[in-house]
Amino acid sequence: MVVKMKEEKTVWRMWGGWEIEKMENWLEEMEMEGWALYKFDFTMMRFKFKKSESRKARYCFDYQSNVGDDYYGIFQEDGWELVDETISPWHIWRKPYQDNRPGIFTDTRSLVERNNRQIRNITLAAIISLILLYIEWITGLSYAGIIPILLIFSLIFYAYLITRIHQHNKKLKNNAIKC
Amino acid sequence: MDTKKLQKKYLPLTESAYYVLISLNKPRHGYGIMQHVNEITAGRINIGAGTMYGNLSRMEKEGLISPVAEEDRKKIYELSEKGKTVLELEISRLEELLNHGKTEMGK
Structure with missing residues (x-):
């Protein structure tokens, strides 16, 4: 179901924890089409996008229930931006890139x-x-x-x-x- | 813990774990380790932020590394005695592998 507004759109998606790569790729495609994710809620099924300039950006999902301050420090120093601060264990990180597609998990x-x-x-x-x-x-x-x-x-x-x-x-x- | 137990529990190290441990022979923070590893391997190994955090929190829990300081959201770690022992065991394991390869291949 897609609800279109002027400069924003909301997309509902059902997905499971074994389909993370598919979700990450989908968000990357959205960003390429000029839709940048800024909010997600309803047990990670509702995604809100803002119209923005088309760009290459990698999205990565982490699942952490209990992390210290240094968790955010490491990601931010490496150029990752937390899309939305939620109480959910899901953390969606975004990083714009040119050639080499980055990732948060390298093994x-x-x-x-x-x-x-x-x-x-x-x-x-x-x-x-x-x-x-x-x-x-x-x-x-x-x-x-x-x-x-x-x-x-x-x-x-x-x-x-x-x-x-x-x-x-x-x-x-x-x-x-x-x- | 004796040598046998340490070997059984920790070896072989993953490539990322190995590079994290050798980098912590000097005190460093997470991002500092990522940069250092990238530098010494001339870009061959990039440790991602999630992999980095996972390694650090696991190694801290296992007592292989210990936090020595914390400055603005950065935890600085260093190799513990146990971590040093594990690393030395891994280095001799790798040396053995390398020597066997060289002997068998006639180099």
Whole structure:
């Protein structure tokens, strides 16, 4: 769904943690077409762009729940700009470039580690859902209600996310083996 | 920790980890390491900011490096004794590889 305004546009996109490269490339294409990202929210599904001059800029996604000041220092010194300050663990970094396309992760290990940080948080959410489901079960409250059904669906959803990210990590590791 | 345990736990180092550790023989901050590595490898190795931060936080947690100072959002690190030992083990491992290659290839 695309909502067009004068100098801004909002694009909704559903995506998963195993499709980061696709998202990064999409934002880079948008910037080439003169749409610079300035905001993202709604669990990373709503992207807001401002009309700007077309340029080559690399976008990179990091996932960090708890970082120190020096995290931002390293990125900024290396010429990366944080697109939006949010409470979400997702950090989108942007850097304009000419010839050599830069990146924030330059080896497979650090990419896999970023994906594992996602898996860790999803696992945590799944454990919380399980505990809630267990409480529902022992208290017998609203057992036939909507809450247990929602919890079961969320558990299935989390399992799906973890499987997909895990498969993606396996692919990354296999690609790193050159011989 | 004895040699065997350190070897099993940390070796072989990734290329980035190796270059981060050798750069921290002198106190440096993250971006300083990135620049230094780029310089000594004549641009062959560029460590990305995310990879850099990941290495530093992991190595600090493992006690291979220790923060020695912090100045405006920059944490300055240096090799710890443990880090030095790991690095020396890796250098002898690499020397062995190199020597075997040279002997077998008749150089």
